[in-house]
C-alpha cells in the first residue's frame with residue numbers, strides 16, 4: 048500500500064510530545080512491512096537543522112481568498128519511507144511549534160494548520176501519487192479527512208482516510224469567522240460537521256469525515272466515549288463508535304533497552320539482572336538517598352494535573368512511612384515544581400527530585416528504580432510504563448487508558464501479572480497499590496521472578512504497525528465488520 052501520514056510533529060525533526068514519537072517510528076515500521084510510506088510535516092526551524100533537500104516543485108495553497116506559496120523539502124528515512132516538509136517561512140519558520148516564547152498560542156494557528164492540511168493534498172497531486180491510505184493525526188491535520196471527502200474528492204476517490212486522536216484534551220477550537228479560511232462552505236458549519244458550541248473544531252472535522260478513527264490504546268478508545276474523558280467530544284464520538292478503534296503505541300527498543308543502553312552506567316540484560324542494583328546505588332548516591340535496601344520508586348513526568356501529581360504530594364509522607372524512597376524527574380507547571388522542591392526538603396534522604404527535562408537521567412531512573420509510579424487522571428497510552436517493564440522496574444499505575452492495557456495486577460499466589468493497579472484517583476487508592484507492591488518487594492525471590500517476567504514483555508512497534516496495517520486493509524476491502532474489531536480492540 049502507499050500510505051501517507053500527515054502530522055504536525057515528527058521525531059527527529061520536531062517534537063513537543065508523544066505524537067512526534069509515533070510519527071518518528073510508525074512510518075519506518077510500516078515501511079519495513081513492505082509498504083511505501085510518506086510522512087508530511089511542516090518545515091519548522093528545528094527541521095531545517097536536519098538538512099532536508101529542497102525539491103524542484105512548489106505549491107500554491109488556497110487559504111481563504113488568497114493563494115499562498117509553499118516550497119517542498121524531503122529526506123529519505125529508511126528504505127521505503129520518505130519525509131516531506133511543507134515550507135512557508137512566514138507560517139512555520141519559528142522556534143516554537145504552537146506557542147511563542149512566553150507559552151502563548153500563536154494567533155495564527157488556525158491559518159497555519161488549515162494551510163498545512165490543504166498543502167498535504169496539494170503535494171500528493173503534484174507528486175502524482177494517489178495513496179491507498181491517508182492517515183492524519185490530531186487537530187492540526189483534522190481537515191485532511193474533510194478535504195478528502197469534499198474539495199479533493201475526485202482525485203482521492205479510492206483513498207481510505209484514518210484519523211488518530213493522541214489526546215482528546217486538545218481540540219483545535221477557533222472562532223467561527225475562521226470558517227472561510229478552510230475553503231469549505233458555511234454549509235459545513237453545522238453540528239454534523241465542523242461546528243462545536245458556536246466555534247470551529249478541527250479535531251471534530253477529523254472525527255466526522257474520516258473512514259476510521261483511532262486512539263492510542265483500546266481502553267482510551269472506550270473512555271473517550273464518556274463525559275469524564277471525552278472533553279465534550281463524547282457525543283460526536285458516539286456517532287462514530289463502529290469505526291472507532293484503539294491501537295496501542297509501540298516502544299523504540301533501539302533507545303529503551305537496558306542491555307544496550309549507553310546512557311546508564313551498568314547495562315544489564317535478563318541474564319545479569321543483578322547489575323540493576325549497581326544502577327540503583329548510582330541513583331541513590333546522586334540524590335543523597337539512604338542505601339538501606341528500601342524499595343526505590345521512580346517517576347518521570349510532565350508536571351501537569353493530568354499526571355496525578357496532587358495525590359503524590361498528598362501521600363508522600365505516608366509513602367515514606369511505608370518504607371518507600373522516591374525519586375522524581377519532571378518539569379512543567381510552576382506551582383507543582385515549587386511543591387516538589389518543598390517535599391524534597393522535608394524528606395531529605397528519602398525523597399529526591401530534579402526539576403527539568405533530562406533524557407539521560409530518565410534512563411538512569413528507569414534502570415535504577417525498583418518500581419515506577421504513574422497515577423494519571425487519564426493517559427491515552429503512556430510510554431514510561433512500557434519502558435519500565437523492559438527495565439524490570441515494576442509499574443504501579445492508575446487503571447486508565449494505555450496504563451490499564453499494558454499493566455496487569457500481580458497475583459502473588461499464582462505469580463501472574465506485571466505490576467500493581469488502582470482505580471480510585473485518590474491518595475488512599477494509590478497507597479493501597481503501593482502497599483501491595485512493597486509487600487511483594489519484601490519477598491525477594493518472588494520479586495526477582497516478577498522483575499524477569501516484566502522484562503519479557505514486548506511492546507515493539509512491529510505489533511502496533513501490524514494493527515494499523517490490518518485496519519487499513521480492512522477499510523480498503525470494507526471487510527472491517529468481520530473480524531478486525533475482535534482481534535485488535
Ligand code: ADP
Pocket residue numbers: 064065066347348349376377378403404405406409428429430431
Ligand atoms: P506525555 O506525552 O503525556 O507527556 P508519555 O508517557 O506518552 O506522556 O511520554 C512522555 C515522554 O517524555 C516519555 O518518553 C518520558 O520519559 C519523557 N519525559 C517526560 N518528562 C521528562 C523529563 N522531565 N525529562 C526527561 N524525559 C521526560
